Structure formats: C-alpha cells, structure tokens
Amino acid sequence: MEVRVDLFEVSAREKRSTFVKVLVACLVAAVLAPPLAQAAVTKIRGTVKIKDSSGDAIDSARVPPMGVFEAAGSNGALAVRNFAGGGGFLGAADCTASLADGLPNSVSVQNSIVTAILITGSNATYTATSEAIGGGQLPLLNFTVNASNPSVTASLGTGLTLTDALTFTCTAGDNGNIVLLGQ
Numbered sequence: 001m002e003v004r005v006d007l008f009e010v011s012a013r014e015k016r017s018t019f020v021k022v023l024v025a026c027l028v029a030a031v032l033a034p035p036l037a038q039a040a041v042t043k044i045r046g047t048v049k050i051k052d053s054s055g056d057a058i059d060s061a062r063v064p065p066m067g068v069f070e071a072a073g074s075n076g077a078l079a080v081r082n083f084a085g086g087g088g089f090l091g092a093a094d095c096t097a098s099l100a101d102g103l104p105n106s107v108s109v110q111n112s113i114v115t116a117i118l119i120t121g122s123n124a125t126y127t128a129t130s131e132a133i134g135g136g137q138l139p140l141l142n143f144t145v146n147a148s149n150p151s152v153t154a155s156l157g158t159g160l161t162l163t164d165a166l167t168f169t170c171t172a173g174d175n176g177n178i179v180l181l182g183q
Contacts, residue, residue, distance in 0.1 A: 066183050087115050087183040094177045095124045095170035106169035109180055113159040114166070116181040119152040121145045124176020132164035143168075145176050159183070 050058050063073035067088020091107040119126055128141040143152050159182065160166075168178050 067181070087113070087181050090114065090180040090182045092177065092179045093126075093168060093170065095121065095173050095175060103177070106167055107178060107180060108165045108167040109182070110162050110165040112182050113161050114180055114182040115156050115159050117143070117152070117154040117156075117168075118179040118181070119143050119145050119176060120150060121173070121176025122147050122150055124173035125171050126168045126176070126178050127171040128166060128168050130164055130166050136167065139171075142171075143178075144172075 052058050062075060065071060065073050065088070067090055071088035090109050090112055092103055093105055093107040094101060094103040095105060096103070097105060123146060125142055125144045127139045128143075129136045129139060133140060143154070145152055168180070170176060170178075
C-alpha cells in the first residue's frame with residue numbers, strides 16, 4: 001500500500017487559524033490606526049516664519065479696496081501673483097460719439113492689472129493701443145462683436161500688468177459696450 005503526502009495541502013484547521021489571525025490583525029489595525037494618525041499631527045503655536053524655495057520670506061500684505069467702485073479687499077493675503085479674471089471695476093466705454101449716455105467711446109487704464117475684458121453688443125469693434133508701442137498709433141488688438149457673436153470675454157488668468165496706459169477705443173460700429181475688470 002502506497003501513501004502519498006501532498007506537501008502543499010493545507011488542512012481545514014490551518015485555514016481557520018490563518019483566517020482568525022488575519023481577522024484579528026485587521027481589527028487591531030482598525031482600532032490603533034486613528035490614535036496613531038492623530039499622534040502624528042503636529043500643532044504649531046506662536047509666530048511661524050515661512051520661506052519660499054529661494055530662501056526669502058513669503059510676502060503677505062493687506063489688499064486695499066479695488067477699482068472705481070472700491071470692491072472689498074482683505075486684511076491679509078499671500079502674494080501669489082494670480083489675478084484670475086476678477087477684481088474691481090476699472091472702467092467702461094461704449095460706441096457712441098457723445099457723452100449723452102454717460103460713457104465715452106474709449107477707456108484707458110494704467111498702473112493697474114487687467115484681469116478681464118468684457119465686450120457686448122451687436123455692431124462694434126474695439127481697438128487696443130498703447131503709447132508704449134508705436135506712440136499709440138499701432139493697433140495692438142481688435143475685438144469685434146456682431147449679431148452672430150454678441151459678446152467677447154477675455155479672461156487674463158495671470159493678469160496683464162500695465163505700467164503705461166492701455167486704451168480701448170470703439171473704432172467701428174454703433175452698438176457695443178466694453179468693461180474692464182482688474183486690480
């Protein structure tokens with residue numbers, strides 16, 4: 001009579017024992033993990049000096065009210081230099097030659113950061129010029145609205161910082177408004 005023994009066969013008792021051990025290990029981990037994670041949290045008290053990657057202190061400053069309408073600023077903000085499409089009202093114009101409606105046909109902005117240009121209407125072309133380039137005679141940009149495309153939105157995610165005046169003038173058409181937003 002020949003008896004064969006399979007060295008890789010596992011008895012039912014060993015299977016149950018292994019299952020119970022794994023179950024107990026999971027329960028222990030579930031009970032001990034939250035206190036261990038809580039103990040790993042470091043609480044900082046007092047003044048902390050944070051430096052950027054170049055070793056300089058990170059700049060933080062009060063943001064004053066913004067734009068013509070004095071949009072609310074903040075008591076303190078990190079200077080991350082991101083001006084994503086918002087801010088205060090910087091100016092507006094329309095495509096009428098007179099000031100009878102209260103708006104001129106051009107708007108100039110300088111010493112500001114333009115974050116959005118909004119144009120609406122059914123028949124207008126606004127041309128952007130700057131004294132810094134071509135003495136203000138060179139058209140830098142043309143924005144056109146018409147019945148098929150009644151609005152143009154240019155959101156400048158990082159902001160357009162102006163040190164010299166940037167002027168938007170209605171150069172064609174009779175029905176269109178422009179609004180500049182920024183900081």
